[in-house]
Amino acid sequence: MALETYKQKRHFDTTPEPRPHLGKAHRRPIFVVQEHHASRLHYDFRLEADGVLKSWAVPKQPSLNPALKRLAVQVEDHPLEYANFSGEIPAGQYGAGLVHIWDKGTYENMLARKPHPQSIAEGIHAGHLEVQLHGRKLKGNFALIRMTGRAHKASWLLIKMQDAEARPNPVAAESTTTAATPQPVRPRLAVPHARAASQPPATLAFTHQDKVMFPEVGITKGEILRFYERIAPRLLPHLRDRPMTVERFPEGLTGTEAPHFWQKNIPAYYPAWIPRATLPTEDGQLVTYALVNDTATLLYLVNQNTLTFHPWLSRIQHLDQPDFVIFDLDPGAATFADAVVVAKQLHAILEDEKVASYLKTSGKTGLHIVVPWRRAEGYDAARDWAMDMALRVVAALPDGATVERHKDRRQQKVYVDVLQNARGHHAVPPYVLRAVPQATVSTPLTWTELTSTLEPRRYNLRTIFRRLARQKTDPAASLLAF
Numbered sequence: 001m002a003l004e005t006y007k008q009k010r011h012f013d014t015t016p017e018p019r020p021h022l023g024k025a026h027r028r029p030i031f032v033v034q035e036h037h038a039s040r041l042h043y044d045f046r047l048e049a050d051g052v053l054k055s056w057a058v059p060k061q062p063s064l065n066p067a068l069k070r071l072a073v074q075v076e077d078h079p080l081e082y083a084n085f086s087g088e089i090p091a092g093q094y095g096a097g098l099v100h101i102w103d104k105g106t107y108e109n110m111l112a113r114k115p116h117p118q119s120i121a122e123g124i125h126a127g128h129l130e131v132q133l134h135g136r137k138l139k140g141n142f143a144l145i146r147m148t149g150r151a152h153k154a155s156w157l158l159i160k161m162q163d164a165e166a167r168p169n170p171v172a173a174e175s176t177t178t179a180a181t182p183q184p185v186r187p188r189l190a191v192p193h194a195r196a197a198s199q200p201p202a203t204l205a206f207t208h209q210d211k212v213m214f215p216e217v218g219i220t221k222g223e224i225l226r227f228y229e230r231i232a233p234r235l236l237p238h239l240r241d242r243p244m245t246v247e248r249f250p251e252g253l254t255g256t257e258a259p260h261f262w263q264k265n266i267p268a269y270y271p272a273w274i275p276r277a278t279l280p281t282e283d284g285q286l287v288t289y290a291l292v293n294d295t296a297t298l299l300y301l302v303n304q305n306t307l308t309f310h311p312w313l314s315r316i317q318h319l320d321q322p323d324f325v326i327f328d329l330d331p332g333a334a335t336f337a338d339a340v341v342v343a344k345q346l347h348a349i350l351e352d353e354k355v356a357s358y359l360k361t362s363g364k365t366g367l368h369i370v371v372p373w374r375r376a377e378g379y380d381a382a383r384d385w386a387m388d389m390a391l392r393v394v395a396a397l398p399d400g401a402t403v404e405r406h407k408d409r410r411q412q413k414v415y416v417d418v419l420q421n422a423r424g425h426h427a428v429p430p431y432v433l434r435a436v437p438q439a440t441v442s443t444p445l446t447w448t449e450l451t452s453t454l455e456p457r458r459y460n461l462r463t464i465f466r467r468l469a470r471q472k473t474d475p476a477a478s479l480l481a482f
Ligand code: MN
Pocket: 036, 038, 042, 044, 057, 095
């Protein structure tokens, strides 16, 4: 029973891994850490309990430094025999790649000695374990603490506790680790901000600056680099500490067939000074996102032919809580003037609710209305609230607005999209360039600028700075004022 998932994932006529038998308990329970060169190198941390190995995948090498909190994603129980397994899981099989034993030894369950003793199973259920490891590399007390977030029950932190075995000053190689983690539940731990392993270089080398990226308007990569450098003071506050997906166009907007890809996971060759955060996806895969916290990172990614940055709606300090809600008005088969009418209606409803909002062009065909989300509740509550507001717009403008998800059922109505208000989704921030032939920029507007003659293409890479120079206040600043 306990090994059902383990069994289902594997073909035992192909993989050399042990078959799913319950094992006989050792006199002293054992732990093992296996270095696993799967599609992504990780360390499998396993503790013997109840005849199986309770298991966590740890993307970074476990450490004796209490300051280095390691993300540990709980995975399926493994058979006890797995503690002796090293070898190659063949290509095409689950977890394909080399496995070797990185550390092994016995352990003690520290919570079994407490006034209210807890077994390992009880500790896992409660989201808190403390074990004393007697390995060759890992020694002394370690805590495993489950992080908050309903959707991410599998995410834990593996932390070296302070004791005689702790090595607070890691060797140089270890100090290159970044720690970026959502907030754990208990005990309350100070979670460090994500930081880069080293300082960015004083100067960056940019390549192919003459390459034409927007052929219709003749904009080169050099011009895009200068745009992003100049817009950085406005843009960076909207990007800081948010896991980032970037939209890269290696050949620019060369026709409809332009090579184009969305990148979440950063490539291994990116320099160590790029700040990053490793997070589990819904299915337990780990993704290392860049955090665009400084101009050097911004420009490094632009030099990689990034045209648009798409940050999360939450920051790494509280990944389950968005700090804004976005209403994406997509005209579809309707006109831009129709979207203006819908935006005005939504604005009136928000004013009625005494909720501050700001407006911006999406940079493509629509409008974005953004509301700071200051409540303690997370994404589900934010999206539900946004849907309530959207439904009020639809009630007021039944022929003009819709929340219908299916494009072909929207008729000539403007789609009020609130579904991007979800963990792991991203939004277009103010002041980014969009990958459209006119090189438009998603531009914050005042509500008085929202008229039926509004022409979003007027706001583009070549006009934006003139506008900003005239502006006394930034309409998007309210989003940052908390
Ligand atoms: Mn593994």
